[in-house]
Amino acid sequence: MTTVEAVIDFELEPELRELRERVAEFVREVAIPAEPRDVGGHGTDEGLRAELQEEAKRWGIFGPQLSEELGGLGLDHRGTAVILEECGYSLLGPQALNCAAPDEGNMHMLDLIASPAQRQRYLVPLAAGEIRSSFSMTEPAPGTGSDPSMLRTTARRSGSGWVIDGRKWFITGAEGAAFTICMALAEGAGATMFLVDAENPGFRVERVLEATDRAFPGGHAEVLFEGCEVGEDAVLGTVGEGFRYAQVRLAPARLTHCERWLGAARRALDFALSYVAGREAFGGPLGELGMVQEKLARSLIEIETSRLLIWRCAWALDRGEPAKHESSVAKAHVAEAVNRVVDNAVQVCGATGVSGEGPLARLLNELRPFRIYDGPTETHLWSIARRQLRAHAAAQAAAGS
Ligand SMILES: Cc1cc2nc3c(=O)[nH]c(=O)nc-3n(C[C@H](O)[C@H](O)[C@H](O)COP(=O)(O)OP(=O)(O)OC[C@H]3O[C@@H](n4cnc5c(N)ncnc54)[C@H](O)[C@@H]3O)c2cc1C
Numbered sequence: 001m002t003t004v005e006a007v008i009d010f011e012l013e014p015e016l017r018e019l020r021e022r023v024a025e026f027v028r029e030v031a032i033p034a035e036p037r038d039v040g041g042h043g044t045d046e047g048l049r050a051e052l053q054e055e056a057k058r059w060g061i062f063g064p065q066l067s068e069e070l071g072g073l074g075l076d077h078r079g080t081a082v083i084l085e086e087c088g089y090s091l092l093g094p095q096a097l098n099c100a101a102p103d104e105g106n107m108h109m110l111d112l113i114a115s116p117a118q119r120q121r122y123l124v125p126l127a128a129g130e131i132r133s134s135f136s137m138t139e140p141a142p143g144t145g146s147d148p149s150m151l152r153t154t155a156r157r158s159g160s161g162w163v164i165d166g167r168k169w170f171i172t173g174a175e176g177a178a179f180t181i182c183m184a185l186a187e188g189a190g191a192t193m194f195l196v197d198a199e200n201p202g203f204r205v206e207r208v209l210e211a212t213d214r215a216f217p218g219g220h221a222e223v224l225f226e227g228c229e230v231g232e233d234a235v236l237g238t239v240g241e242g243f244r245y246a247q248v249r250l251a252p253a254r255l256t257h258c259e260r261w262l263g264a265a266r267r268a269l270d271f272a273l274s275y276v277a278g279r280e281a282f283g284g285p286l287g288e289l290g291m292v293q294e295k296l297a298r299s300l301i302e303i304e305t306s307r308l309l310i311w312r313c314a315w316a317l318d319r320g321e322p323a324k325h326e327s328s329v330a331k332a333h334v335a336e337a338v339n340r341v342v343d344n345a346v347q348v349c350g351a352t353g354v355s356g357e358g359p360l361a362r363l364l365n366e367l368r369p370f371r372i373y374d375g376p377t378e379t380h381l382w383s384i385a386r387r388q389l390r391a392h393a394a395a396q397a398a399a400g401s
Pocket residue numbers: 102134135136137138144145146147169170171172173211213220369372373374375376378379382
């Protein structure tokens with residue numbers, strides 16, 4: 001757990017380097033120039049998203065994480081890490097490449113678990129960017145949040161199918177999504193995932209919540225499942241396996257969040273660098289002041305340590321490991337680190353940093369929630385520490401026997 005036994009090679013294959021350059025160019029030429037049009041209250045406008053996706057297809061960079069069979073580039077987790085960081089440089093990049101949350105995590109899970117019919121009905125159009133999806137887990141108190149064991153939404157058997165009842169909130173993208181994946185407690189079996197169509201009469205989006213961020217199309221919604229009838233074919237995978245599948249989704253989904261936000265943190269640091277290089281105070285550029293330099297240097301170290309942890313986790317996933325520990329370590333570090341980078345950038349840019357005169361104020365609002373979703377930092381630290389203590393106890397026991 002604490003040692004990595006491998007020969008380390010940071011060299012990127014020439015094809016991956018070329019792809020990264022192409023994505024960087026797309027971000028410069030297409031995504032960043034489109035940013036002034038991204039002014040919606042709850043997420044990127046669907047029309048703008050569709051237009052950018054068409055453009056990304058033309059550039060041959062659409063769906064980097066998707067298999068070729070699904071129209072993607074078929075990258076492994078390490079390749080995906082490189083490309084998602086690059087496209088994260090613009091908040092519009094992941095939307096354009098169809099590798100944004102929550103669709104990207106849902107596609108990954110459907111690819112592994114969905115039945116052939118479910119693949120055809122949900123995954124194929126999702127991968128093509130024709131529809132959006134959401135993932136419904138979190139509930140208002142007293143339901144589940146950080147603690148999955150507090151899940152209250154139920155699914156009871158009825159005839160040849162199920163009836164789901166429960167309330168969920170902070171469901172990203174539910175407004176405008178074609179379907180949601182709902183986690184519910186199935187009668188007699190425990191946590192189970194169900195595919196629920198948006199037009200199911202027993203499902204409705206009650207409201208879209210106000211939040212600091214607005215990069216996710218549809219925003220974050222409160223949704224109600226009320227006498228929501230679904231057939232047996234709506235069960236994703238096996239009844240009672242919901243929490244296990246959530247892990248299948250969460251480890252890579254956490255990592256891809258880290259990758260995209262790492263790109264955004266680089267954008268913040270680049271903006272800060274040009275500001276402090278150009279802005280004069282006390283007889284010279286701000287960038288020559290030691291305390292400003294410390295923030296620049298610390299920010300670069302945050303970015304580089306984040307990238308290393310991401311790559312290590314991607315490597316473990318590529319070896320077929322669950323990477324639960326690695327993804328927890330990466331998530332706990334990267335969520336805090338990228339927020340420190342943006343905060344440092346804001347500070348050295350003075351009033352410009354907290355204004356609309358550049359990307360920083362927006363990034364501050366977009367990145368802050370990442371310390372909370374996909375497991376608040378504290379829950380990751382808690383599980384990392386418990387794993388450490390268990391390993392220590394096991395080592396003690398082995399030494400004593
Ligand atoms: C922008 C955004 C998007 C989201 N998208 C989705 C989505 O698409 N689908 C979905 O299902 N959910 C989504 N969520 C919900 C998210 O998963 C939950 O917010 C998260 O699981 C925390 O649950 P909670 O908000 O109920 O916090 P609570 O469980 O009430 O916890 C509050 C705080 O208590 C502290 N805490 C909790 N556990 C521990 C611990 N063990 N040790 C120490 N401190 C602890 C942490 O600081 C935590 O932030 C989203 C949230 C946000 C902010």
